[in-house]
Amino acid sequence: MPSEQDRNDRVLFARNPRGVPTLEDFTRDSVPVPEPGPGHFLVRNRYLAIEPYYRNVMKGMALYGRPLAPGDVMFGETLSEVVVSRHDGFAAGDILVARGGWQEYALLDGSSVRKLSVSSAPPTTALGVLGTPGLTGFVGMVYLVPPHPGQTVVVSAATGPVGSTAGQTARMMGARVIGIAGSADKCVYAVRELGFEQCINYKSGSLAERLKEACPGGIDVYFDNVGGDTLAAVLGNLALNAQIVLCGMIGAYNLDAPPTGPHLGPVVVARATIKGLVVFDHFGRLPELERVVGGWIRDGKFKYREDIADTLAEAPAAFCRLMRGENFGKSLVRIS
Amino acid sequence: MPSEQDRNDRVLFARNPRGVPTLEDFTRDSVPVPEPGPGHFLVRNRYLAIEPYYRNVMKGMALYGRPLAPGDVMFGETLSEVVVSRHDGFAAGDILVARGGWQEYALLDGSSVRKLSVSSAPPTTALGVLGTPGLTGFVGMVYLVPPHPGQTVVVSAATGPVGSTAGQTARMMGARVIGIAGSADKCVYAVRELGFEQCINYKSGSLAERLKEACPGGIDVYFDNVGGDTLAAVLGNLALNAQIVLCGMIGAYNLDAPPTGPHLGPVVVARATIKGLVVFDHFGRLPELERVVGGWIRDGKFKYREDIADTLAEAPAAFCRLMRGENFGKSLVRIS
Numbered sequence: 001m002p003s004e005q006d007r008n009d010r011v012l013f014a015r016n017p018r019g020v021p022t023l024e025d026f027t028r029d030s031v032p033v034p035e036p037g038p039g040h041f042l043v044r045n046r047y048l049a050i051e052p053y054y055r056n057v058m059k060g061m062a063l064y065g066r067p068l069a070p071g072d073v074m075f076g077e078t079l080s081e082v083v084v085s086r087h088d089g090f091a092a093g094d095i096l097v098a099r100g101g102w103q104e105y106a107l108l109d110g111s112s113v114r115k116l117s118v119s120s121a122p123p124t125t126a127l128g129v130l131g132t133p134g135l136t137g138f139v140g141m142v143y144l145v146p147p148h149p150g151q152t153v154v155v156s157a158a159t160g161p162v163g164s165t166a167g168q169t170a171r172m173m174g175a176r177v178i179g180i181a182g183s184a185d186k187c188v189y190a191v192r193e194l195g196f197e198q199c200i201n202y203k204s205g206s207l208a209e210r211l212k213e214a215c216p217g218g219i220d221v222y223f224d225n226v227g228g229d230t231l232a233a234v235l236g237n238l239a240l241n242a243q244i245v246l247c248g249m250i251g252a253y254n255l256d257a258p259p260t261g262p263h264l265g266p267v268v269v270a271r272a273t274i275k276g277l278v279v280f281d282h283f284g285r286l287p288e289l290e291r292v293v294g295g296w297i298r299d300g301k302f303k304y305r306e307d308i309a310d311t312l313a314e315a316p317a318a319f320c321r322l323m324r325g326e327n328f329g330k331s332l333v334r335i336s
Numbered sequence: 337m338p339s340e341q342d343r344n345d346r347v348l349f350a351r352n353p354r355g356v357p358t359l360e361d362f363t364r365d366s367v368p369v370p371e372p373g374p375g376h377f378l379v380r381n382r383y384l385a386i387e388p389y390y391r392n393v394m395k396g397m398a399l400y401g402r403p404l405a406p407g408d409v410m411f412g413e414t415l416s417e418v419v420v421s422r423h424d425g426f427a428a429g430d431i432l433v434a435r436g437g438w439q440e441y442a443l444l445d446g447s448s449v450r451k452l453s454v455s456s457a458p459p460t461t462a463l464g465v466l467g468t469p470g471l472t473g474f475v476g477m478v479y480l481v482p483p484h485p486g487q488t489v490v491v492s493a494a495t496g497p498v499g500s501t502a503g504q505t506a507r508m509m510g511a512r513v514i515g516i517a518g519s520a521d522k523c524v525y526a527v528r529e530l531g532f533e534q535c536i537n538y539k540s541g542s543l544a545e546r547l548k549e550a551c552p553g554g555i556d557v558y559f560d561n562v563g564g565d566t567l568a569a570v571l572g573n574l575a576l577n578a579q580i581v582l583c584g585m586i587g588a589y590n591l592d593a594p595p596t597g598p599h600l601g602p603v604v605v606a607r608a609t610i611k612g613l614v615v616f617d618h619f620g621r622l623p624e625l626e627r628v629v630g631g632w633i634r635d636g637k638f639k640y641r642e643d644i645a646d647t648l649a650e651a652p653a654a655f656c657r658l659m660r661g662e663n664f665g666k667s668l669v670r671i672s
Contacts, residue, residue, distance in 0.1 A: 063605055246604050260596035268582050268612040269399055276604040
């Protein structure tokens with residue numbers, strides 16, 4: 001339980017960034033730790049998940065509810081521990097995934113909260129490969145665009161939590177997995193640790209040409225995580241009846257007006273299918289994710305990587321790095 | 337049987353057009369009528385179908401086989417009558433849909449040929465609503481993006497053979513159909529004759545705004561026939577779980593390099609599905625098309641319109657009109 005001297009350090013939303021976010025888009029303050037009223041509980045945030053979609057929240061996109069006003073605590077998903085509860089469903093010591101925001105403490109009412117079940121995986125995985133990002137990669141691959149054994153699957157942002165889960169799930173399903181990532185280090189990791197057959201650094205040479213070499217029979221399944229030029233390069237290399245799942249377009253998040261997209265003529269020629277995925281629809285499959293992917297982690301068959309900043313004050317810089325593609329693994333901030 | 341004096345007038349491919357085709361992209365000549373050797377037969381072409389995809393043939397797109405060389409007879413689908421046969425499977429008087437080309441006579445070997453079954457519909461429908469274009473609209477709607485009764489279906493190029501078949505099929509399936517077409521006359525026809533609930537002239541005002549008014553609950557199914565700005569306007573008005581079928585992008589056919597496409601963010605948000613359709617895959621359903629749509633025609637429930645040029649010499653002008661969107665109904669050329 002916090003003492004009266006304890007303060008709640010917070011990172012606040014200052015403004016919708018112009019393009020790629022900068023540190024000036026955030027401010028900080030410190031306020032007294034609040035006390036929970038009836039039906040509420042106080043949590044201490046242990047880890048903050050840094051997510052690309054926060055950029056859309058900063059833009060006020062309707063999908064994410066009420067727009068932030070300048071001075072509001074930044075919206076964010078957290079791994080949190082209950083410290084004081086006046087809510088029947090929660091007790092001190094409970095570990096939760098919550099929307100605790102970019103701050104040390106948060107008052108919650110129990111909505112949009114998930115109690116962590118006992119798991120042998122480290123709790124931070126609940127924000128990564130065993131949380132929303134992992135669920136995105138897992139349900140996309142298993143339910144939306146399931147590859148047949150031996151088919152060629154391409155995954156972008158291959159070393160992030162979404163892409164690494166999508167790609168390793170495809171590998172478990174017997175597919176041949178080709179990653180796309182933004183550095184030589186990431187590509188080495190994707191092949192050595194994640195077990196992808198190849199990984200292409202999209203910053204080095206023509207991605208379309210490299211994909212043609214890596215996928216001589218064409219791309220059967222593409223898990224798209226980024227949109228933009230990467231998606232266009234993939235569309236030029238589709239196999240007949242290719243399946244594509246789109247779950248986000250990080251490049252577009254930095255723009256106020258939507259950019260153009262790829263020419264869709266190749267989708268016709270390939271008789272391809274494109275499906276949009278919003279992970280909110282699939283939260284009911286979290287227990288399945290924990291059981292299946294959690295089992296693979298326990299058995300040493302599934303790897304993941306975290307990129308952890310050490311204090312809440314570093315959260316804005318971590319977010320800016322993520323939006324420039326400079327993180328390597330699931331971006332997290334250790335708060336306390 | 338042609339006499340020795342008979343000549344075979346032909347329209348020849350001159351060059352890949354620069355942008356929208358012009359008359360200079362074609363030449364004409366006249367040669368003796370050829371005589372069939374063993375295993376071949378001579379047809380007299382009665383009607384030539386004018387099709388947008390010929391523009392891609394002129395470009396040498398691989399999907400359509402060997403590229404045309406300057407001086408080759410223009411590639412084209414025809415309604416043809418066998419006049420002399422040295423092929424066991426065909427006899428004088430047989431009426432065929434064939435790739436007879438832009439000429440009065442053609443020598444054929446029986447491949448890529450379809451004998452017309454006896455039908456109460458006029459034979460020219462075999463090049464339109466009961467042929468490849470109609471099959472595209474029918475299988476797209478019934479098998480790729482089937483609407484539920486009461487759902488809102490939008491169809492572009494609404495008065496052409498593909499769009500009018502797609503839209504009327506959707507109406508038969510109980511959907512509410514909104515057309516998009518390029519003139520006030522076409523829109524009146526779509527509502528009065530084709531039974532669409534509304535039809536929007538995309539040349540008049542903001543298509544995106546007009547679609548929002550016509551589809552307050554969003555667009556459940558979109559049959560795309562044109563790509564480009566029309567597709568982008570539709571993507572801004574999708575209902576949840578919308579289904580889109582893409583079967584061609586006429587605007588792109590006039591370009592040597594592929595254009596950009598629409599931003600696909602709305603596909604993610606709507607959890608939409610996009611499917612590419614190439615009608616060649618579905619030729620096995622022609623008997624079903626003849627039975628089902630042919631039955632609707634006989635019963636007066638299904639309308640179609642033809643835009644017929646009177647002589648082979650007018651074929652280049654008819655094709656240029658089609659590629660500028662100035663035809664009204666299935667574009668045909670009466671040859672003899």
